[in-house]
Amino acid sequence: MLSTKGASTPLHSTLLRSRRRVEAVIAGGGPSIVFQPIVRGHDGAVEGYEALSRFPPGGGDTEEWFADAAHCGLGPALDRSAVVNALKESARLPQGRFVAVNLSAATLLDDSTFVDLLIDFGARRPLVIEITEHAALDDEDAVVDVLAELRRGGVSIAVDDVGSAYAGARQLVVLEPEMIKLDAFVVHDMKGNRAKSALAELVLEFARRTDARCVFEGIETDEDLETARMIGADLLQGYRTGRPEPAAGSGEIGCSQPR
Template sequence: MHVTDACGRGGATPPSRWDPAEPDPVAGLLATARRRLGMDLCWFSRLIGGAQVIEACDGDAAAFGVHPGSTVHHPGPHRSHALAERPLPVVGRIRPEAVTSGTATEATGTAATGVEATGGPLAGRPEVGSYIGVPVTLADGRPYGMLCCLSRDADVAMPARKTRSLALLAEVLSASISDRRSGGEYREAAWWRIWRLIDSGGPTMVFQPVFDLPSLDCVGAEALARFPPGSGGAERWFADAAAVGLGPALELSAIRSALRAFTCLPPEFGLGVNASPATILSGRLADAIADIPADRLVVEVTEGDRVEDYPSVRCALGVLRREGVRIAVDDVGAGYASLHHLVQLQPDFIKMDQCLTRRIDADPARRALAAALVHFAQETGSLVLAEGVETARELGVLIGTGVHQAQGHYLAPPGPLPLPASANRTRPPDTA
């Protein structure tokens, strides 16, 4: 299904429950089962209606005429038990003449049934001497399919250890399938939850003022996304969006909501919006800023995924810079990616993460790192903005270190517009 967003752009399709990009545990398990049991062919089939449709196989599949998509019926006791959600193991020796006619009927074994090959996947093939199959059930007990093996050699006794070994492997496969199904269901639910929010106009936005140091005059704000109460915070929403392929779409939805604030901001105020490298590389930011005063916009590059192609990111940022947009690197000091961004992207603003701001008044190491960032900014023509200022003492150290701008709850919490003209100076100094 193809989905179009509120702006007429084509969107991604919901994720399937089985992501082909993920490692497939079935192939390795089938190979293990075939080797351990000394069989010629092992397959995994899924129960669809009254039939078993082969999804994967290992061994001499061509010789037996088996391939993914082959349909194998299990009549008799197994089929009735499967429909009753109580499948039993299938064990037996198969007569060659039964295979030739298209039906392989068990001769020995317990809880054994025949195997009927619809469309002839086993008909006319080399002698099938023995067959063993065990059910694969989901965690909630529902039947899902069968794990089966064939051998050319007749194994009249069909040792119980083979049944137990295959049953153990079926349990491993069952756990893997259950985990992947539950994960796939979560991804699909997340996709629709995120897409409905985007289609309804995106997240609501609040604005955290940014203040000049040492004057404490307000010079702009950072736009922050807020999501429906009880649905998880912004970090979870953006992480889920990235996981299901809607990361850029959700970020752009938030950015468009934020840009509407320009109609309410004083003309000298700037506005910062967050964008991951993936969103920057999408090339869609240029469209989003077409009708706003670009010279008042700051694009804050978040850590996001590790960037493998910095030349492409610089090229995409260059397009924005030619329109007048300024660039900030967010969360500097919080991780490897932000420091690499700092060197590679030559930002106009260096946003010092709150992990460096917190208790900077009591930690010489944090003060040294802040001073190093200020020196780096002087050498590169950028400005340092400290995030997460929570106390008067932290603010005093930042001013003394030469940090250029600051934001944080001590100065002003995030909130709706309009922005204050200056920081809240009426709060008493923090003496804690």
Template sequence: MQQLTNVVALRPPQEAGDEGINRVLRALRTHLDMDVAFVSRFRERDRVFTHVDARAVAPLKPGDVLPLEAGYCKKVVDGLLPELIPNTAQVPMAMSIPETRALPIGAHLSVPVRLSDGQIYGTLCCFSALADTTLGTRDLGMLKVFAELIADRLEMDQHAKEERLRKHRIICAALAQAQPNVVYQPIVSLGDGTIAGWEALSRFSSQPKRSPDLWFQEAAEAGLGLEMEVRAVEKALEGLGQLPASHYLTLNCSPALLLSGRLAKVISDHDPARLVLELTEHCVVPDYDALSNALVPYRTAGVRLAIDDAGAGYASMRHILQLRPDIIKLDMALTQGIEHDAQRRAMASALIAFARETDTSVVAEGVETTADLLTLRRLGAHRVQGYLTGRPMPLVLAANWQVPRLAELFEPPSG
């Protein structure tokens, strides 16, 4: 199954980095008992205040811009002002700076923020309205340590930004090439050996070569997760009209897609009784009540809900208990080799018994051997999906697919 990453709870890397730097500023300002602490970034002709923490109302805010030569920062970097000024009244150049009296600034500390390649990003500064003659070299040393921490954080954020842009370019290129492609895998009834439905699965031919779950994960990390999911659903639905009318189609959906409201428009022109929305074990659900509410209009219209990977982990069981699906899909880790494994049989039997009590149907995935199929049929599974009954295939094959060489398996036992 394709793993779809929930992006609802994710924050952009830059936002997370800003929060870390703001905490550093707050700790520094509080420890030194200063009124304002800030980080400024040098540009060609000006400097911008990127992060600001203040005791009360700050005289400046993030995003404010001043000429590069204004204030203290550039003068400190150029060696015209000392990094530590306990009392600005004792430094004539400091007193000549308009901001000293306007703010006012009674004590000031400032050090360069230097990146690992030696480049000066800007400065880390703090000041108070009153002079503070207790400030000394140990305080300045602490400021330099904090500046190194901030430089590390800034470089990490820059790397994350570059990585996000790289991923964004790759995903955009894949979307421009009409990716993903969609293949269909049959879901076969254990009652009579006929095809009951199909699961639509995404495949990617673009570079780099990797599994579909990694493509969807990277799309989410690039901020394009919903676009990739919507594209996959749209392409899957293009084939619904060419599949027999008695067959249903299973669509992999993340909680983020369901909560976004975008899915309703995509499926609005299709028979809801033929659609199944599938959530996997790997989907993170931050709010089951919100997801249940989002599912109400779909399920009221006749769309069914499936929970994938049952038996693979705790999350799938939570999905089942919280969302009350129409279909439970047993994970291949549970079904493969089940004929010879008593523990697998016991677990599968328990899930099938649960499904029977809750009027839920069971699809066993990953079925590759006749022995496993017969065991699952004996345990009470309703349908199977796997290489034994059909590999994922293009629509042109799916439209006329016949389940191979299994008719004898579904005949009533003799005698």
């Protein structure tokens, strides 16, 4: 708990404001959730959806909200609130599609009952946990153990933002994910960029050699789509193939078939 005693400092005031904002969102039943389709590379059919959090305006983007929550000690609480909302809202999505949710390793280690909730949901609909750390894991052994428990319960693991995260390569080796998400920075404008294309091909080859599937994120243009399909991407995600939308309860949401 953040103490409010003692002399106020700029850092203390900032943390206090962040804490109050995050607490207000959680108390109000937030964050709200939208779902972005993840489609097959070869035919554009929807295989699943990533649940994405949305926050009140004026507090920065989604990444800033979660960073603020972590800094003021509410990271796991905001993670849990977002995921519980996502799992509830996913009941309105078409059956048979997987749901991917973002979680920090710290949240998984924080509450064993939350892990049980994830396993229970995974028994009813395919569930993918995207590990969001952009730095070295504090306790790799404990993280590996809890991921093994989730896998025994039928939940799949993804490593997010590969190609940009500080510890991405190490996490690929340590976590052995079933899904690898290639960062949008690498995917966007790959055409004509030898470095980006080469990195995408290397990550895709690594995925295939480790029996994982590779999602190319950040597909925003026809050229991005064409290049990703030419390289052989397993799965695609981005505005060109489907925009984030609230769960509609019927039909596919936001799906735009590749030409």
